[in-house]
Structure formats: structure tokens, C-alpha cells
Amino acid sequence: MSKIKLTKVPFIGTEEQAAKLDAKLAELKELPGGLMPALQTAQEIYGYLPIEVQSKIADTFKVSLEEVFGIATFYSLFTLNPRGKNQVSVCLGTACYVKGSGEILEKLEEKLGVDAGECTLDGCFSLVETRCVGCCGLAPVVTINGNVYGKLTPDQLDGILAEYKPSNLKN
Amino acid sequence: MQKHVVNSLADTNFYKKQVRIALRNSGIINPDNIDEYIAYDGYQALIKVLTTMKPQEVVDVVKASGLRGRGGGGFPTGLKWQFTKNAVGDVKYVCCNADEGDPGAFMDRSILEGDPHSVLEAMAIAGFAIGSNKGFVYVRAEYPVAVQRLNTAVSQAKEYGLLGDNILGTGFCFDIEIRLGSGAFVCGEETALMASIEGKRGEPRPRPPFPANQGLFAKPTVLNNVETYANIAPIILKGAEWFSSIGTEKSKGTKVFALGGKILNTGLVEIPMGTTLRTIVEDIGGGIPNGKKFKAAQTGGPSGGCIPAQHLDIPIDYENLAKIGSIMGSGGLIVMDEDNCMVDIAKFFLQFTQDESCGKCVPCRIGTKRLLEYLVRITSGQGKPSDIAEMEKLCEYIKDNSLCGLGQTAPNPVLSTIKYFRNEYDAHVIEKKCPAGVCKALMSYYITDKCIGCTACARKCPVQAISGKVKEIHVIDQTKCTKCGVCMATCKFNSIIKK
Ligand SMILES: Cc1cc2nc3c(=O)[nH]c(=O)nc-3n(C[C@H](O)[C@H](O)[C@H](O)COP(=O)(O)O)c2cc1C
Ligand code: FES
Numbered sequence: 001m002s003k004i005k006l007t008k009v010p011f012i013g014t015e016e017q018a019a020k021l022d023a024k025l026a027e028l029k030e031l032p033g034g035l036m037p038a039l040q041t042a043q044e045i046y047g048y049l050p051i052e053v054q055s056k057i058a059d060t061f062k063v064s065l066e067e068v069f070g071i072a073t074f075y076s077l078f079t080l081n082p083r084g085k086n087q088v089s090v091c092l093g094t095a096c097y098v099k100g101s102g103e104i105l106e107k108l109e110e111k112l113g114v115d116a117g118e119c120t121l122d123g124c125f126s127l128v129e130t131r132c133v134g135c136c137g138l139a140p141v142v143t144i145n146g147n148v149y150g151k152l153t154p155d156q157l158d159g160i161l162a163e164y165k166p167s168n169l170k171n
Numbered sequence: 172m173q174k175h176v177v178n179s180l181a182d183t184n185f186y187k188k189q190v191r192i193a194l195r196n197s198g199i200i201n202p203d204n205i206d207e208y209i210a211y212d213g214y215q216a217l218i219k220v221l222t223t224m225k226p227q228e229v230v231d232v233v234k235a236s237g238l239r240g241r242g243g244g245g246f247p248t249g250l251k252w253q254f255t256k257n258a259v260g261d262v263k264y265v266c267c268n269a270d271e272g273d274p275g276a277f278m279d280r281s282i283l284e285g286d287p288h289s290v291l292e293a294m295a296i297a298g299f300a301i302g303s304n305k306g307f308v309y310v311r312a313e314y315p316v317a318v319q320r321l322n323t324a325v326s327q328a329k330e331y332g333l334l335g336d337n338i339l340g341t342g343f344c345f346d347i348e349i350r351l352g353s354g355a356f357v358c359g360e361e362t363a364l365m366a367s368i369e370g371k372r373g374e375p376r377p378r379p380p381f382p383a384n385q386g387l388f389a390k391p392t393v394l395n396n397v398e399t400y401a402n403i404a405p406i407i408l409k410g411a412e413w414f415s416s417i418g419t420e421k422s423k424g425t426k427v428f429a430l431g432g433k434i435l436n437t438g439l440v441e442i443p444m445g446t447t448l449r450t451i452v453e454d455i456g457g458g459i460p461n462g463k464k465f466k467a468a469q470t471g472g473p474s475g476g477c478i479p480a481q482h483l484d485i486p487i488d489y490e491n492l493a494k495i496g497s498i499m500g501s502g503g504l505i506v507m508d509e510d511n512c513m514v515d516i517a518k519f520f521l522q523f524t525q526d527e528s529c530g531k532c533v534p535c536r537i538g539t540k541r542l543l544e545y546l547v548r549i550t551s552g553q554g555k556p557s558d559i560a561e562m563e564k565l566c567e568y569i570k571d572n573s574l575c576g577l578g579q580t581a582p583n584p585v586l587s588t589i590k591y592f593r594n595e596y597d598a599h600v601i602e603k604k605c606p607a608g609v610c611k612a613l614m615s616y617y618i619t620d621k622c623i624g625c626t627a628c629a630r631k632c633p634v635q636a637i638s639g640k641v642k643e644i645h646v647i648d649q650t651k652c653t654k655c656g657v658c659m660a661t662c663k664f665n666s667i668i669k670k
Contacts (some may be wrong), residue, residue, distance in 0.1 A: 042386030
């Protein structure tokens, strides 16, 4: 399992988010094995799992915070770090890897100035490694916010990232 | 006038040798419309089972068909159903393993997205056979479309009275819930999967007790793979004999492979068991692109092995693949050519298993870490000739002592590459060379006399390692070079080589 990276960004949640979570938790409280869906929902609402939210979930399910933290850190899709506005995911599945996705990742780290798993300082991009996303015929594959870019070469990266920079986004 | 001959898709080399049972409807019907599934004999098998058969008869048909688990292990499905049917308990569960964690495999995804009802129907049949009223599909969260189609399919089936209470007025009740994974490969392992549905850390536990006796929420549970389920309805409708007439003596039916890597036609292929790897690679896959040479085919993902050219003619079935040091696995089939370094590939898979090791047992947690360290050293030019024998010993230890299949099979990619590509390991540890030219630390860039002195490379080099006068041959200072490869990409005269 990879190292646990805790965030230094203070938790700011809106009342709307809290209300949404409360409603969901009330629903899931009685479901056998409801803790996983609860964490999944919380992450959907907040984008990550702040310790304050884990605490609330622990109270709801009447388990210790340690247990919730243990689950939150076991699964790689749960993150304790806030996410950038745009999620850049590089597929490091076998098909993509043999077609050079390792190099694509290196280039992206260089261009964004972050390591995989981190978020750029301006909060615009976070870079993540993923396992096979199931488009192996298009290898090597990068997805940004779920949009798939296939058969990539490093020289296409600047153009693709530019599409997501705030200055280029029209309302 | 010119005549155009248009061939049907089914006549192309890609489809000609395929037999589509599990993929029968994928790409043909609209997965969001239950009527289309029904139009293609959908839910007929469930109706037949509920109205004309006894539970034991259903189990007997599945047993007689010879169907074996498509999730990797190849355990006889009918036998698994029998054990769960025999288990004592008022509550039993039917689970579907849709965690598809093998990187480079997407068979289950295609079935879930293209024909979700085939899985639901089979789960209901399993429920009837073993005496269960509740099913769970555990899907990896990385497949959002599959999740959405499954949810649609469940609600449509309920609307039609094909799931839920008192199905078709027969008194049989069966409900299905969809649960999502959260990105842990080990959750594909059956006991870990059940722990995860229970809302815990997805760590495996020792067996026995087997899930057939004590599975989900400690109740008797049948767990099968998506593709296994996709075979059930045709078996019920066409009979065990029809199914067992396809395939080899011990492996019946077909297997779907996700063909990928260095191959012309990538995609899903469903072939009868017993088809040779050569047929898949050369006929269906259309061979290796760019005139390169085939080096190996990898099956079974991180639990499998690399199959070299000399075994291309072996008929694929569970036993044969195990005999040559690989496994059937869930169906990933990645083709590699001469540009792939086998030591690097072994390292890639080990990085994966090491990363995904849940940490519960020491042989897997620490053993894979130590094994990976050897591979990192070897690929960075610091390997010793004695490393290879030491790795083999460590591999055997990990295999014999790990708690679950993850650790028990983690050494396979290493062992099979040592077995078939020993020369590549030797080249790395003795000559300190990477024959395929992949391991950066073992290569150097050189400028040949094709250089016309255009200075482009020297200007692009990020570490100023290249020097030379205009119109004279340039040289690379090997002590400064970081082997980034920019010079080679920049040179318009192909004068830079790496070796
Ligand atoms: C580490 C590990 C990962 C596994 N991943 C999967 C998987 O992704 N999908 C799957 O169907 N089976 C997977 N299996 C096999 C399951 O444990 C189980 O044997 C299988 O789902 C049973 O279904 P079957 O008999 O229909 O194959 C995995 C096993 C291990 C040890
Ligand atoms: S390996 Fe990248 S999409 Fe499958």
C-alpha cells in the first residue's frame, strides 16, 4: 500500500454539503456493510475525505475513527487530499505501459511541476496514476475529468492541458 | 463499371475464428433496453429453470457442462454451486465478482456494459439452484458506465417481475444489489471481496472455512466471475452436452481474451478452449505491427507469466497454460515484441503486486518488496550474477507461504521470465546491457558519423552534455548525460543511436 499523505489544507465545508451528507448517512446507517457506500458518498460530496467528515461517519456508524481511517486509507480511490479542478489520470495498465505511458507520466509531472498524487498549487490540476481504464485498444491513454485521450504522444500534451487552463475556458 | 465486394464483419479474420457465447449479445443489443435482451432469448433460461426444473437439476446441468470459473482459478462452477446448495443455513447469498483488477483486461467490463441482463439472469438462476434470495454484484468503481447499466438493468428487471418478489408468480424471490469497490486489486480475491461488501478493509482471510460454508456476512455464499455467469443461460437453454462439445477434454466452452499490446487488431476475442496462441496472435490479432518480431504473450496479468514463441502452438486451456508457467487468469492477453525488455516487464508486474499487497501477511508484504528491490537493482545496472538464483529462492518462499492468491502468484511473472528469457537477465547482470534498449540506466546515447553538425541537439540538451563545432561531428559527454533522449528525438538525420 502506498504512503499515507495527509493534507495541510484546512477543511472548509458548506452547510449544503453537510445537509447532503446527513441525508445520505441516515439512509445508509441501517444498510449492512453501509460504511463503504457512506465513504464513497462523502467523497463524492467533498471531493476527498477530510478527517472531520470521517469523524462524523464514525459517530453515525458507532465505530471508532481509527476503523474509518483504516478503511479510508486501505482503498486507493479514497483520498485524504483535496482534488484539483481537473483530474489528469495517466493509465499505467499493462497495455498502456508497454506503449510508453511511463514516459507520458514523466512528461506530465514535469509540465505540471507536481508528482503523481499531488495537486498543483493553483488548484487547477491534480495528477494521478490509474490502473487500466479499459480502453487498452487506445493505449497509451490519459483521461482528464473522464474525457479519454488515446494513442497519445508526449508532444500532444501541451495542447491537451491548454484546453483545461482557466484562461481558455469559456463559460 | 467497377464492382465492390463488401465482406460481412463475421467473415473478417478477426471474427471468423471466434465463437461468441459469453459475448453473444455484446454490441448487438441495446444494453439499456430489457426488451432487446428478451428478444434474444433473454430470461428464457430463468423461466425454464423456475417452471420446469428442480434446484438439483440446475446444479446437475451446470456440473455436466464442465463450466469452470472464468475469474482465474478455473474451479468447476457446478461443484461450487453444489457445495453451497448442500451448506446448512437459512440465508444464503449469490455474489458476482466484477472487480476485474488485472491491468490490461476488459472482458467483464464489456459484458457488464454490453449485456448486463445476462449476468443478472444467471445470478437469479444460481439463487434458485442454491436456495438464495439475495445477490450482490461487486463492481470496481473505475467502471462507472457498467455501474449505471447494471442499475438500469436491475430496475427494469424488477419492473418486469423478473427480479424481486414472487418472480413470474412462481413464488421464488430474488433481489440484487450493486456494491462498488474503491480501487483495491486484492478485493478481487473472494474472501477480501466479501469483507469489502461488509464495509471493512478488503483483506483476505485464510480458507477454510470456504465461502460455500461461510462467506458473505458469514453465510453460505456462491461467488462467480462475470464471464462465468454469462455462460449460464446458454447452457440451460442449449444443454450441457452442447456446451461440453466445445473445447478440450478438461476445459469446456470458450474463453474471452482481451487482446492488447503490440498487436495489430486489439480488442476482445472469444475463442473455443483449445485454440492455439498462434491463431489468436497471428490470425485473429493480425500479427505484430511495424514488422517487429513477436517476443512473448503475457496471460494472467500480475498472477500469470510470459509465454515465449516456442510455445505458441500449445492449445490454450487451464492445464496447458499452468504447465508452461503461466495461468489462464481472467483473460488479459498482452503481446510483446522485441522492443519490450522482459526484466522491465517483470519489474512492472511486481511493482503492481507490491503496491496492491494488502500487508496482512509477511511473505507477501515483505517478500514482494525484497523481490522488487532485486529487479530495481538489476534494471538500474547494479545487479549481481548471484541475484538471479537468490530471486528464484525468494520466489518459491513467497509462493509457498503467502496467505492468499495475490502473494501465491506474485512471483509468476518473475519466474516465467527467468525461465524463458534468462539471457536477458544475464545481459543485465553480467554485461550490464539491456538488449531491448528499455532500461535507461544501462544505455548510452552516441552520435555517429551521420552527424552533419547542425547543432540542434546541443541546443536542446537540457544538461549541456553535447559539444561540437558547427558542421563538425558532435560528441556526448557520458558523465553529464542524463539519458533523457531529447537529442535523439531532435536529430533530423538519424545520427544519434542508443545502445
Ligand atoms: C489477488 C486476486 C485477485 C483476483 N481478482 C479477480 C477479479 O478481478 N475478478 C474475478 O472474477 N476473480 C478474481 N479473482 C479470483 C476470485 O478469488 C475467485 O476465485 C473468482 O471470482 C471465483 O469465480 P469463478 O469461479 O467464476 O472464477 C482474484 C483472485 C485473487 C487471489
Ligand atoms: S492498460 Fe491502459 S486502458 Fe487498459
